[in-house]
Amino acid sequence: MTSDDPIAWLNGEFLPRGEARISPMDRGFLFGDSIYEVIPVYQGVPFRLDEHLDRLKRSLDAISLPEPHSREEWKAMLSGLIEHNGGGNLAVYLQISRGVAPKRDHAFPDPAVEPTVFATTSPVEPPAADHPDRAEGVAVITLDDIRWSRCDIKTTALLANVLLRQQAAREGAVEAVLLRDGFATEGAASNLFIVRDGRVVTPPNSHLILPGITRDLVVELCREHELPVEEREISEAELREADEIWLTSSTREVVPVTRLNARAVGDGQPGPLWKTLARHYVNFKRKLCGL
């Protein structure tokens, strides 16, 4: 195994990823008729695995796709995959599509076909939260949230997210923060937090955002450490006037945003509440993964 050709898992078999073959008639390829998870792994230990597998189940239920494996089977496959790829710090990508149907038809195949299950790993960069005192913030831009109204499903049908993220990249930003009907929802591939007057605010879970595993953990950590936190809508004006802005995701954890639409957020440096939260996050991670 090399990081260029990691060992992947396809429909019950471990194999070098370069040798994995999926039919062009796969509904994931044709329609984006598939869902996925990204699970961070620290020192060989998957982080918040039950929460990720719970969300996987909710995504499958939302698209009426029966879960192809039991929780024990998922866990056994994932530990095999991590072991085959040398353990350490990784991100696991797991995708399930509705499978390969004999003809291209939008309606589900009847009778149902076997789903396609694919998993692979990639190395991860050390996140900003690991070194709060050395962290530099990132730049973001705001864009209209052009996605559909079931953003709670973690589907691979990500064309809108791809176009939004690409527009951000073109403008030298790492993420697009999305606005719908005058309110900020989330990033193209991350959840959103702001700090105003010492209070941490994040939009409530709904069909308009992905219920992020990192988001929920950050809310939990705020509550545990008595940082005032509110789950409520964030208006565009509040976003622009925020003292701090953070983005969260499984691979980047909690990232401080220091520029919004080319203007400084707060004093243009990662804020004090971000530093406090980043320390709690790192401690939590260390305890959970026995680091």
Ligand SMILES: Cc1ncc(COP(=O)(O)O)c(C=O)c1O
């Ligand atoms: C649209 C969107 N929102 C939020 C997130 C963050 O979710 P999590 O913390 O579970 O990685 C992601 C992650 O990829 C995402 O794609």
